[in-house]
Amino acid sequence: MGTAPYGVRLLVGAAATTLEEARKLPQTILAYPMTVASQAANLVMHVQQNLAELVIKGDETLEQLFPPKDEQPEWATFDEDLESDGPDDAPADTAAATDGERRTEGRFALYSTGEPEPAGATNGKATPAAASGATPSVVDELGYDALTLAQLRARLTSLRxxxxxxxxxxxxAGRARAPFVTLLANRITRATAK
Structure with a gap:
């Protein structure tokens, strides 16, 4: 058989390609929205990236033309800006820190134990342990006097x-720290409710 003319081969090839594409059409139609959406997202991301590069370049150019001034707003004060000549000039918030005391109130109570006090001499009260001469064994086992509130909370589930x-x-009877008393009382309530 001889070779068909060029035009006939071209038409047959185009018809075969059209037929193949027509068979793929249902799958292509389903994937087309995702393809368009991903191309649109890609285009938006490229535009945003180009805009960001232009803004950065603009910032650099403006800094070279007009160097920034190191000014601090009048309303902004920092601890290192405050000069104190003595303990009377110190702000009330830093008074405890300058005396070397640990903060045991508010948000810091969770991580503080307070200053360890000798047994029997807390808050001017004699503890029952001092009066009877014996500390509960669980106090010594846990090292209770040195525990922070967070450490005590972690150990509560294992106690009777x-x-x-x-x-x-x-x-x-001792230090009567409100967060500790509340934590222990709440744990007792939950444990007895079970």
């Missing part, structure tokens, strides 16, 4: 109700 009540009585 009797131990919790002994710790609560020890705390109330």
């Amino acid at each position: 109700v009797a131990d919790l009540e002994a710790l609560l009585a020890y705390e109330e």
Whole structure:
């Protein structure tokens, strides 16, 4: 068989390609919205990137033409800006820090133990342990006097109700720190409710 003329081959090839594409059309139609959406997103990202590069270049040029002034707004004050000649000039917020004391109130109570006090001499009260001469064994086992509120909270789940009540009585008679008393009382309530 001889070779068909060029025009005939071209038409047959175009018809075969059209037929193949027509068979793929249902799949192409389903994927077309995603293709268009991803191309649009790609275009938007490129535009944003180009805009950001232009803004950065503009900032650099403006800084070279007009160097920035190191001015501080009048309303902005920082700790290092405050000059104090003595403890009377120190702000009230930093008074505790300058005396070397740890903050045990508010948000800092969770991580502080307060200053350890000798047994029997807390808040001017004699503790039951000092009066009877014995500290509850759970206090010594836990090292309770050195625990922070967060450390105590982590250990509470392993204690029995009797131990919790002994710790609560020890705390109330001793330093009587409100966050510790509340934590222990709440744990006792939850443990007895089970």
